[in-house]
Amino acid sequence: MHSDHVHRMPTTDRHAGHGRNAVPWAAAVQATLHCLTGCAIGEVLGMVIGTSLGLSTWATVALAVALAFVFGYALTMRGVLRAGLTFRRALRVALAADTVSIAVMELVDNAVLVGVPGAMEAGVGSAFFWLSLAAALAVAFVVTLPVNRWLMGRGLGHAVVHAHH
Structure with missing residues (x-):
């Protein structure tokens, strides 16, 4: 299950981190996938409900x-x-660990989705809707990944969770 994954603490690498704790990209990917999982569940559910109900x-x-x-x-x-x-x-812990990551991910994925002409109007029965939503989440992952790595290297974001596992 999602929460059972192994957490790795950042390692110190003076060259890669310019004197700060450099977080391995694999740890940042893991943290960003964690964020993406929660975001995607909520995002998909919200989009399906809102689109199905004809909300603006x-x-x-x-x-x-x-x-x-x-x-x-x-x-x-x-x-x-x-x-x-x-x-x-x-x-x-959750507020400290996830707020920035979720905010960045949501800002990006919704900007992309709203920016795709006709995606929101396509409806949940349309492959165009689902492909646009998937693409928006993928772009959000790519943008959020370096943000999470930067936060974790400073002991912030998902790094807060590490002390409790």
Whole structure:
């Protein structure tokens, strides 16, 4: 399952990190995939609900973003709750670990999706809708990956979760 993956702490590499903790790209990919999982669940659910109900583009985007944050935080909390943290502490860890990553991912994927002419209007029965959504999430992953690596190298973002596993 998603939360059972192995976390690796950043390693110090003075050359790659210019004197700071350089995070291996594999660790950043893992953290970004974690973010993508929660974001994609919420994003897809929000887009399907909003599009199916005929909500406006912006109402659909707002719903998708809200659900992406809920599912993103929930996935992180699930793992740290298993590690024995109280609900309140787990929520604080999730907020610290995921807020920037989810925000970047959601900003990018929704900008791409809204920017594809006709994607939002295509409807959930259209391959064009699904391909556009998949492409938007892929672009968001690529943009968020270096952000997560940078955050983790400074002990922020997903690196906060490492202390609790």
